[in-house]
Amino acid sequence: MAQLYVMRRWWQSRGISVRSMVNCSLVSKHRVENQVVDGTLQGLHTMTGGEGPHSYAHNSSYQRGVVDVAKPIIEEEITKKLDISQLSSNGLMNSFWIADFGCSTGHNSFLAIQMITRSIQKKIQSERLVSQVPDFYVFFNDQVTNDFNTLFGSLPPKRHYQAIGLPGSYHGRLLPKASLHFAYSSWALQWLSQVPKAVIDPSSTAWNKGRVHYLGARQEVVDAYSSQHAKDVEAFLEARAQELVSGGLMALVIPAATPKSAEDPNTSYTDIQSEMTLIGSCLRDMAKQVSS
């Protein structure tokens, strides 16, 4: 739950330019990766599948709003930066590969993919560097346990791309080297691949006393989350660096919470700290009931 971190810092420390689209400290209600039950890790979790009242499909309107906010920025970046001449010189324009990493059941993903493919079509047609618009192949990625049946069953009937399901962790390689033209990920990279070990180790200075978030915690706890997040994002980027073709583009929409004070990253979260503690406590009670 409380695995958000101020990504801006990490990115900028790596010399990567960041364009802010959303600043928000809210968290999804429906995804917990590696939740802690009695100090042990309980494996990977995905969003709630299906179309029911508790499904991600019906509880992701906030994330849908994020797509709307990101839309004009992504469109502008495609227009400005997608290098069709470089792509076509590599002989790669028969098919154009797009991947959405962490797509869940796809309801928001389909909107984003429609926007992305339209922008790319427009760019290709305006430059007239290739004789025809290539065939689009869209790889919808999420954990193996994701509800791909709902995703495939909800695909827009009138679409101009071949949908493909790509199960697996985006922290590793999923596609052939130099195959991907456009990488996209929205509201997914904040989820850690695992709970930082130090925060669940009572003998560690970063022990988090059973809480599932770092709000109001000591700096050591924040650093432990930060360190895990940095590792995960690095693994994601290294995998995509291998998969992306030269001249391709990547658009990542990431939740970020800017600290009120750059010196004290904890100060920004005090408004939701008590709420997060309550939710964390409920989650642990629920986990105990399930496991008992």
Place this chain on the structure above:
Amino acid sequence: MAQLYVMRRWWQSRGISVRSMVNCSLVSKHRVENQVVDGTLQGLHTMTGGEGPHSYAHNSSYQRGVVDVAKPIIEEEITKKLDISQLSSNGLMNSFWIADFGCSTGHNSFLAIQMITRSIQKKIQSERLVSQVPDFYVFFNDQVTNDFNTLFGSLPPKRHYQAIGLPGSYHGRLLPKASLHFAYSSWALQWLSQVPKAVIDPSSTAWNKGRVHYLGARQEVVDAYSSQHAKDVEAFLEARAQELVSGGLMALVIPAATPKSAEDPNTSYTDIQSEMTLIGSCLRDMAKQVSS
């Protein structure tokens, strides 16, 4: 149900050599495509998903036996005919693409894919034409309504390929041009894309009087099924012809029933004719109950 046809004839009439692996007139209990309900077509159907007692996963031991029978023949063909030098000269050996068209929930497919990838690895290593074995990408294809969740959830944990879900009809293009190195399909091509219109048209000479099979029927009925099957197989082959790379291979395992007399294709089926009529009658009763 009774959409089997003697494929050998059609293939040989097209000048394609056929190597018989299985001669059988049995049909799967769990797949009906475009079943007829009161003379109307009811859309595409897939195998029963999940892992329950009525699932395809637990009712496909016959089809599993088919994989065992086909195994030595496919291995031999890979050893003899897979042209590694041609594939590597095309610069395609960083990744090796395999597709299983009509894989259902994958339990039998995984066995076949393991056998195919091992044979290819062996072939590549024995020829020493490339410095290392390429990464394998396996596209598991079936209708959009197929149970891909069960397929992904059942993937062998220790496997040396990236599994990819490819939803859609194999009667059309699914993959980029010249991308596929090995096409495979087992016990799937006998299913028609639609019921032949003439057999459900009371004014046609090929009207089948409400029956869902052609056993013991007039030649016009057999011809109507044959004609539809020829169209479907042609569409399948045309799509694969575009997708396969030069030097690639295709292995199709297809049920076939050889007529006792080449002049009278009906004579071979008399032993199961009454059984098929009974099953057909039950199916129609069930369909009426569902639709009423």
